[in-house]
Amino acid sequence: MSAPLVRLSGLEICATGADGAARAIVHDIGFDLQPGEVLALIGESGSGKTTIALSLLGYARRGCRISKGVIEVAGHRLDQYAEPQLRGVRGRVVTYVAQSAAAAFNPMLTIMEQVIEPALIHGLMRRGEAQDKARALFRALALPDPDGVGDRYPHQVSGGQLQRLMAAMALITDPALVIFDEPTTALDVTTQIEVLKAFKAVVRELGTTAVYVSHDLAVVAQIADRICVLRQGAIQEIGAVGQILFAPGHGYSQALVTAAAPRPPAQALPERARGQGEAPLLALRKVVAGYGRVDAQDNPQVRILDDVSFQIDRGRILGVIGESGSGKSTLARAIAGLHAPASGYLTLDGLALPRTIKERSRDQLRRVQMVFQNADTALNPAVSIAESIGRPLTFFHGLRGREKRAEVARLLDLVKMPASLMTRRPGELSGGQKQRVNLARALAARPDLLLCDEVTSALDPVVAEAVLDLLVELRGELGLAFLFITHDIGIVRAIADDVMVLYGGVPVELAKREALGTGAHHPYARLLMDSVPELRPGWLEETPAGTTQQDRRPFDGDAACRFFARCTAGRVSACQTVVPPLQALEDRSIACHLELEALLAGARR
Amino acid sequence: MPDRWLLALVARRIGGALLTLFLVSLAVFSISLLMGGDAAEAILGQSATPEALAGLRAAMHLDQPAYLRYLEWARDLLGGDMGTSLITGMPVSATVLPRLASSLQLAGLTALVSVPLALALGILAAVRRGSLLDRAISMATIAVVSVPEFLIATIAVLIFAVTLHWLPALSSGRTIETPLDLVRTFAMPVMTLACVVVAQMIRMTRAAVCDALDSSYVEAARLKGVSPARLVLRHALPNAVGPIANAIALSLSVLLGGVIVIEVIFNYPGVARLMVDAVSTRDLPMIQTVAMIFSAAYLLLVTAADIVAILSNPRLRHR
Amino acid sequence: MNYPLSPAASRRPIAALRFVRAHFSLILGASIVGFWLVIAVIGPMLAPYSPGQVVDLDVFSPASRQFPLGSDYLGRDVLSRVLVAARFTVGISLMATLIAAMTGIFCGLAAASGGWLDAVLSKLFDTINAVPSLMFGLVVIASLGASSAVLTGTLALVYTPGAFRTARALALNVTALDFVTVARARGEGIGYIVLCEILPNVIRPIAADFGLRFVFVTLLLSGLSFLGLGVQPPNADLGSLVRENIAGLSFGSSAVLVPAVAIASLTIGMNLLIDAASGTPRAGGSR
Helix, strand or coil, X not given: CCCCCEEEEEEEEEEECCXXXXXXXXXXXXXXXXXXXXXEXXXXXXXXXXXXXXXXXXXXXXXXXXXXXXXXXXXXXXXXXXXXXXXHHECCCEEEECCXXXXXXXXXXXXXXXXXXXHHHCCCCXXXXXXXXXXXXXXXXXXXXXXXXXXXXXXXXXXXXHHHHHHHHHHCCCCXXXXXXXXCCCCCHHHHXXXXXXXXXHHHHHCCEEEEEECCHHHHHHHCCEEEEEECCEEEEEEEHHHHHHCXXXXXXXHHXXXXXXXXXXXCCCCCCCCCCCCCCXXXXXXXXXXXXXXXXXCEEEEEEEEEEEEECCXXXXXXXXXXXXXXXXHHHHXXXXXXXXXXXXXXXXXXXXXXXXCCCHHHXXXXXXXXXXXXXXXXXXXXXXXXXXXXXXXXXXXXXXXHHHHHHHHXXXXXXXXXXXXXXXXXXXXXXXXXXXXXXXXXXXXXXXXXXXXXXXXXXXXXXXXXXXXXXXXXXXXXXXXXXXXXXXXXXXXXXXXXXXXXXXXXXXXXXXHCCCCCXXXXXXXXXXXXXXXXXXXXXXXXXXXXXXXXCCCCCCCCCCCHHHCCCCCCCHXXXXXXXXXXXXXXXXXXXXXXXXXXXXXXX | CCCHHHHHHHHHHHHHHHHHHHHHHHXXXXXXXXXXXXXXXXXXXXXXXXXXXXXXXXXXXCCCCHHHHHHHHHHHHHCCCCCECCCCCCEHHHHHHHHHHHHHHHHHHHHHHHHHHHHHHHHHHHHCCCCHHHHHHHHHHHXXXXXXXXXXXXXXHHHHHHHCCCXXXXXXXXXXXXXXXXXXXXXXXXXXXXXXXXXXXXXXXXXXXXXXXXCHHHHHHHCCCCCHHHXXXXXXXXXXXXXXXXXXXXXXXXXXXCCHHXXXXXXXXXXXXXXXXHHHHCCHHHHHHHHHHXXXXXHHHHHHHHHHHHHCCHHHHCC | CCCCCCHHHHHXXXXXXXXXXXXXXXXXXXXXXXXXXXXXXXXXXXXXXXXXXXXXXXXXXXXXXXXXXXXXXXXXXXXXXXHHHHHHHHHHHHHHHHHHHHHHHHHHXXXXXXXXXXXXXXHHHHHHHHCCHHHHHHHHHHHHCCCHHHHHXXXXXXXXXXXXXXXXXXXXXXXXXXXXXXXXXXXXXXXXHXXXXXXXXXXXXXXXXXXXXXXXXXXXXXXXXXXXXXXXXXXXXXXXXXXXXXXXXXXXXXXXXXXXXXXXXXXXHHXXXXXXXXXXXXXXCCC
């Protein structure tokens, strides 16, 4: 075995707290990396994975300090280097791909200027050479318009492309080691697969040694050789990908793998036949919502939701899935009365539900409650947990004093939180706890329908699992209906009864949960399902590229079918001119011009 | 290539400034109405006969309704006619323009000294954040911001003129022949004024540069091995141009408008003192003109800073 | 045999020391500002002489047992005059700042709800801002006379646009947060939303802004009085004291130095307090 390229041992990193005292946030980290090897650092937020990765550049963020240990990369003892020597290493020997390339690119400089900067400041190439190399890397990373993209500014390029451009910047100096810091976390799944494929191809072609930081085991399984599981700043287990995925030794690794594996579908409530003349709990008919001036035909200038119709029955969970910009959050806001639709109508139990909060009765407001994605901003930081949960009790049910206290305690118990946390402020709670409080506050109103907007996407996988379990349990206990918005098709598969796929503000497919993954699907729904990484190595290679090589736009405003520009399922002339009709099948309906045969063909591919 | 959208954006800013200037002119005109007193009475004195007063009022159109007088005043002002001083009987422009020139001279010299100094110290403090130097600059700026300018000025006089006899206590009435004269004449007013504006500019510059230095793109640049100087000059500063331009504009507008105390103490013949005199003699045309000059200068500076911020931002330049 | 001190016992004084060190400027600023507030309230009662009375045959006499801070240009007791003048400076500044802050916050919160009201209010305060503040003050004072009420009102008006802008920006930031949306979705009224959801979260920056504006008001008031346009005789604020005793400056008379230092200490103290309370140095603002 050759000498390791990277050697880390006894690493300790200290952070200075508010009181001025230092405490170790990363303890006794040690691992080796052979040339050409890709090591994944995996763990939840706060596990120290990014901090450790940055130490391989001899760098610690403000307030942190590398206090102990050996950091050796390609013969450089970074722990002993002073700042000027470190500067010679960074960007040349070790390079970095940040989590959000959109933030990591300087908005004031052109992309080319930034991509070739490492080569120029380290005196490795002349400007012209560097530009040629950059363009070659753009091509290798499958970027559209590789010759022209460098002249653009970061805001003119999509997030997925910026992530690849950042990789080009990291590779231009032929570094010994590349650090990828959650490079696909901020991307939609359909974009993530393109970026992953591009990364994997160049990493293999150039024989790059890399450290890949992620919280997503399935992603890591595609790209890494070995996995290092971290928790609270300490290594739990290091092993080959196959060993960690299929025979995790450490208890925590097992929990991670379990959380990452597809959930078994939740037990649906026995579907109760709706009585004669009984209306669905919530129904939307031809709802259009957007921004800007509304014309005579009630069409807003920018349409975010276009002709959306569906219904939810009591005790049912409707999963709404779509990528960023698909209009799924606007849908929840429209139902909650926060974003008045320009046209169309809503009914609650068969009675018209007014479009704005002002027009709704207090009882209508009570029956529809919303739970926000980000528990950090959804709870008032200046107010105690008891007050946050107590307010709807007073507002809707007139509870006060001891009665209210008892009810708050009961609700906390319902979301599996100790009543002793009542007096705390949100700042003193963990992310998962905050989301539970958030949920308890919504339940305090005793609603019939909960609108859940990406309620688990900001949580670590293990915590998210527990919150999902809680939701399913609540549905069983309280008979609540849910509109569950997410970008994660795995979650929809696990907990929803019905599924709606939104693309460009249009429901392109409505289906029963059991219908997912079998038979005919809308081309976008299929792309979405095919893009979710599976928890096994080799999946990435087997999966055909979705829309790589295309300079895709979110949706084509000119074509009648919103998915036209990205569609690879075989287009017909009507796609551009006629709004796709809804083809109703037994357990699904699909808005597409293609014949059922063609839609099924996609399944056999 | 500047596209039409950008031009429209800039035009909107300029239009907004012009609208504000119009509102200001309404305000200035109304405030001067508020001053009460009767210009005719002011000119003829209290012993004037009612007939003489009425005649003069008619001649000055004082008998017309206020809005007509406003329109007339505004029209004249746009045509460059600033009216006639009620006290001296001379055209306002004859008095104001030389004073304006000397005010601009003082402001210009002060800007020349203070802007580079403030930028250098502000950037230095941001780069060396938390260091002894940063804290020293921070304490010094707090102290200077907190001390009234008349105190700084009088202490300067006490030290440099009265005790050390290095500089003349007064700035006016001297002819400037050599560069040394220039220094001797302007040293103290410029020094005092610089104190007033530098502190403010340092604080705002520091904050803007700190923001830029905290950003992900500066961290990314640091991880590319970019040197500290390049980090600041190439990566952080361009992003701080907008706020810094704004800080400079606000400080310079202070230079134009808030220097009354300095001009009085150093007996400097600027517009601000003209203003004080005009107020005490109730010389309405003079007050109106000077007020409009101040406001126009303020709006010019702020709008210029706004446009600099727009043009420096690629997100607005290349949509 | 040595017994080590129990950890708790040895840590307590260090913790206290660390607190003082970490919050040095907070403690210093709060003490200075507190001192002047107290003086403003009880100062005149402590004055050993009537502030207007000539009690010393000598003028600009140095500090003595009889006159702890010496006498002024007419032979009046400096201590008594400063004690009374502090009430004018602090009182007028505080009132003006309060009015400016209240008006600014009220209008700022109203404007944050958007729509035409925002456009109108923003343009209105832009306009007030574009008229140079000192000039504005001069004209109003020249026309209405320099009574305390007129001074207070003028100073308040001059500094309202700044308070408005701060409050509006803060409210816009907070209104965009989800917990405000949650309250709106629940059907809460505007009063509850502003008082219970928004206000508790902006109170610190608003307090910092208030302190900053107090500093500006104090400086402008002192400047006006220094020019003879502020508080009029027989009353005097600290700026007037500097003005009337300016002749004593050349020989360092306490009659001019004490009021000057008083103004500076008040404003520096307030600045220290703001900086310490807001954690990071403030971004500044127009004066």
